[in-house]
Amino acid sequence: MGNRVGIVGVGQTHHRSKRSDVNGQEIINEAVSRALAGAELTIEEIDAVVIGNMDHFEGINYVDMWSVDGSGGYMKPIMKVTTGGTTGSTVAAAGYYQAASGLFDTVLAIGWEKNSESDTSAAIATCANPILERETFAGAIGPLAAEYSMYMKKYGATEDDAHLAAVRDHNNGANNPYAHLRKRVTLDDVRNSPMLAYPIRLLDMCPRSDGACAVIYASENKARKITDTPAWVVTTTTRHDYTHFGDADWTIMQTLEEASKAAYKKAGIKDPLHEFDVMELYLPASSCAVKWMESLGVCERGEAPELIREGVTDMDGELPVNPSGGVICTNPIGATALIRVAEAALQIMGKADKRQVPDVEKALATGFGGCSWSDVMVLSSSKPR
Amino acid sequence: MTIYIKNEIDLKRGYKTMDWKEDVKEMVYQGRIKVPYTWSVGEVGSRFFIELRDKKKIWGDKCPRCGTVFVPPRKVCSKCYSNIGEWVEVGTKGTLLTFTVVRYKNNLQSRDAPFAYGIIKLDGADTGLLHLLGEVDLEQINIGMRVEAVFGEDRKGEILDIKYFRPLKEA
Numbered sequence A: 001m002g003n004r005v006g007i008v009g010v011g012q013t014h015h016r017s018k019r020s021d022v023n024g025q026e027i028i029n030e031a032v033s034r035a036l037a038g039a040e041l042t043i044e045e046i047d048a049v050v051i052g053n054m055d056h057f058e059g060i061n062y063v064d065m066w067s068v069d070g071s072g073g074y075m076k077p078i079m080k081v082t083t084g085g086t087t088g089s090t091v092a093a094a095g096y097y098q099a100a101s102g103l104f105d106t107v108l109a110i111g112w113e114k115n116s117e118s119d120t121s122a123a124i125a126t127c128a129n130p131i132l133e134r135e136t137f138a139g140a141i142g143p144l145a146a147e148y149s150m151y152m153k154k155y156g157a158t159e160d161d162a163h164l165a166a167v168r169d170h171n172n173g174a175n176n177p178y179a180h181l182r183k184r185v186t187l188d189d190v191r192n193s194p195m196l197a198y199p200i201r202l203l204d205m206c207p208r209s210d211g212a213c214a215v216i217y218a219s220e221n222k223a224r225k226i227t228d229t230p231a232w233v234v235t236t237t238t239r240h241d242y243t244h245f246g247d248a249d250w251t252i253m254q255t256l257e258e259a260s261k262a263a264y265k266k267a268g269i270k271d272p273l274h275e276f277d278v279m280e281l282y283l284p285a286s287s288c289a290v291k292w293m294e295s296l297g298v299c300e301r302g303e304a305p306e307l308i309r310e311g312v313t314d315m316d317g318e319l320p321v322n323p324s325g326g327v328i329c330t331n332p333i334g335a336t337a338l339i340r341v342a343e344a345a346l347q348i349m350g351k352a353d354k355r356q357v358p359d360v361e362k363a364l365a366t367g368f369g370g371c372s373w374s375d376v377m378v379l380s381s382s383k384p385r
Numbered sequence B: 001m002t003i004y005i006k007n008e009i010d011l012k013r014g015y016k017t018m019d020w021k022e023d024v025k026e027m028v029y030q031g032r033i034k035v036p037y038t039w040s041v042g043e044v045g046s047r048f049f050i051e052l053r054d055k056k057k058i059w060g061d062k063c064p065r066c067g068t069v070f071v072p073p074r075k076v077c078s079k080c081y082s083n084i085g086e087w088v089e090v091g092t093k094g095t096l097l098t099f100t101v102v103r104y105k106n107n108l109q110s111r112d113a114p115f116a117y118g119i120i121k122l123d124g125a126d127t128g129l130l131h132l133l134g135e136v137d138l139e140q141i142n143i144g145m146r147v148e149a150v151f152g153e154d155r156k157g158e159i160l161d162i163k164y165f166r167p168l169k170e171a
């Protein structure tokens, strides 16, 4: 157990499909400036920087070096981390670890991406094993589609169950001024959207966005001086499994199950459905919004379709999921998982405006990288013991 | 000519606005990176592909500690980290664990859409092999169906030496 650490500032860009008005440094600067402004801090008060984005996406390596104008990292210790889809949550974890170590008082964590600068599918394909899997299975959509096919077969879930979760996230996104996609949709809109890869349709799937996000961590004493309402980090956990895609049982998301179980144990959470007030989850497709609820221990295996159908995860339900609209509304990949942490922190701080869930005391944020590893972070309004 | 730049965050629009940019096109620089790679297949993979190429046989290997039969084979068990030394020939027939039918076009894909691929558990294996599905009605694919490997004529020692898996008509 490290020292206590709180999130004291959060900033993000207004995410769009294309921000050709700014380059990488400039888009990073937008998020960092907003985080500093939100915390009423200056860059001089930042002790260390952690930054990350996807390998190969913009085709410019060493972001720790060339982004200094954007990150504000001049003459500061900067560390780059890049872990695929979980880059944002790994950046979040690394920033937390640095502050919790007691070696730094304030740490700036940054995730960013300009998907529009390259071919996202081509870049994602580079994460698949070139000898065994790239020819037959590469890409982001197909594996998620195959995963849900398996789940539907085992538990009798339907395409509509995923579509309902898509409706939830899209309509939540309409309340979020930072979201990339902000259009309200109906169940029929999702049903009638083009099939990408059975059973996933266009409105079930995340977009590609340009955007950046920044989160500022502060040590216990410092956090109290900066804000009355820090979002305290209770714990964060990561689990990996992958060697070959065919090794895993895709009716569950084992890494998420193990990561959340370990995090709940550390946080003393026994009943996640009732103990969490909100969840900001990295759900790259609406199908995951069904299946992965089981891996998060919110319900038993096979019960997630019922959970979604009954509206338990809607804004007015027992456990609102993705008030921000989630990943299917906004996906600047290297920032995506950090946005989950940022949005969860905003909920704790009571700064989520139109998407605010009332009286949030405990929030969960997750990250996903494929395939497949999972990060979870538990945040709380009260200082952890 | 002097250009004066107003560089402030317009909170309403969410962009930094610069007055001179209203009338000009945003500039981009076009580039392309083409990099050749030579990937080592490795000790275990080499034997797997040689057997595919020369004998149209599919081999896996079995962990001495946890007993898992891996296809494709590997040198070290993914679960218990034991060294694997025992080779096991598995069938060219198997069961479809899951699948998808890809409808979107992307020039990275090895087939033109629509096409199907899935995870096949070969008889005798404990893990699934990813591969394409062929000679099949895309509307009639179902999980649990029996399939068999169809080998190419001109095999080079690579995963596409198996052209695809097709539905098996068992007697």
Ligand SMILES: [Zn+2]
Binding pocket: B063, B064, B065, B066, B067, B068, B077, B078, B079, B080, B081, B082
């Ligand atoms: Zn083993």
